[in-house]
Amino acid sequence: MTTTDPILFVGFPAVGDFVRCHSAIQIIAERFPGRPIDVVTSPVAAPLARLMPHVRKGWALAKRHQRPGFAERGRLVRELRKENYRTAYLMTSSTKAALMAFMAGIEERIGYPQELQFGLLNRFPVGWLAHLWAFGPRKTRLFEEVCSIASLGDKPAASTEWPAPRLVVDPVELDEWRQRQKIDAGQPALALYTADIENFRSWPIERFISVARDHRDRGWAIWIVGGPRERAGAAKIRAAIPEAIDFTSTPSIADAMCQIAASTMFLGVDGGISHAAAALNVPCALIYGLNRPYVHGPVNNHVRFIEPPLSTPSWVKDTRGISETRVREALAGLSAGIHS
Incomplete structure (x- = not known):
């Protein structure tokens, strides 16, 4: 292999x-x-790939009814062959993903053989055998698992840490988005991500409204971000705060990233959009269920997690035990950091 041979990275x-x-x-x-x-x-x-430093391009593997189509995989394999990849890092333990890399003729295929893909994978991180027996809930965080595959099991030096994810929106693209949306760059904006308000991960919508109303009264713009699952929550927030802007019908994830990157602070719950907000370096206050932030939350240092009190019984999974006061305090701390 040479120092310029391309690498294929198969993500989640x-x-x-x-x-x-x-x-x-x-x-x-x-x-x-x-x-x-x-x-x-x-x-x-896939559209997030272009926002990731060090990534040249992204391949989208379409799915049919939640199952990857073999015809689609075959077409992708033919395209991958043209690129002459010499190494593939497979974050997912899927046999189909390993087979795709094998059929694309990639010589070095690195990953955990969780589905016993011996032969399809031919290089494993240190400690792969212990990982093989980690059935049921993961013994390590997903963050640590993907970093372990990338480093082949080598741990970072005592004085360093594995890097946190980063997404970068081009400033020119961000300015163009503001102009299209007629956004006043001088007005602070609080982005709200409610997730599905019927899901246990969400926070009572009336509390979102109360916190948002406080910020509105102090001159903040209120933006509601997300997609179809967030539209019910957006409708309730706009009914109480007509000035709030509902972005949940955004047609592309690229626009969604502009919405978050242009916001001053982000208030959300457990979900993929919250990971994107953290990676975009937006100050985040994230509401999580008990003991969930360590395993499931973003690892970026500028994120503040608000969990239910430790006295909450372990069988209570929802976030109703988190008061508005604690969320306001977290947002006030973030705001003070912005203006310091």
């Missing part, structure tokens, strides 16, 4: 998991600074 299909994969991409880029890195992920997450 979900937005939040794919964003977390950027930590591994940064590790690979540091180890092989002259080798281009291309990524494969779902059509939903």
Whole structure:
């Protein structure tokens, strides 16, 4: 292999998991600074690839009824062959993903053989055998798992840490978005991400409204971000705060990233959009269920997590125990940091 041979990176299909994969991409880029890195992920997450430093381009692997189509995989394999990839890093333990890299003629195929893909994978991280027996819930965070694959099991030095994910929106693109949307760049904006308000991960919508109304009264713009699952919450917020802007019908994830990148602060719950907000370096206050932030939350240092009190019984999964006062305090702390 040469120092310019391209690398294929097979990421996860979900937005939040794919964003977390950027930590591994940064590790690979540091180890092989002259080798281009291309990524494969779902059509939903693929547009994020162009916002990731060190990524040359993204391949979208379409799905049919939630199952990858063999015809689609065959077409992608033929395209991958043309690129002459010499190394593939597979974050997912899917046998189909490993088979795709094998059929594309990629010599070095790195990953965990969780589905016993011996032969399809031919290089494993240190400690792969212990990982093989980690059935059921993961013994390590997804963040640590993808970094371990990228580093082949080598741990970072005692004085360093694995890098946090980063997404970067071009400033020119961001300015053009503001102009199209007639956004006043001088007005602070609070972005709200409610997720599905019927889901246990969400926070009571009346509390979102109360916190948003406080900021509106102090001159902040209120933006509601997300997609179809967030529209019910957006309708309730706009009924109470007509000035709020509902972005949940945004046609592209590129626009969604502009909405978040242009906001001053982000208030959200457990979900992929929250990972994107953290990676965009927006100050985030994230509401999570008990004991969920460490395993499922973003690892970026500027994120503040608000969890239910430790006295909450372990069988209570929702976030109703989190008061408006605690959320306001977290946002006030973030705001003070912005203006300091």
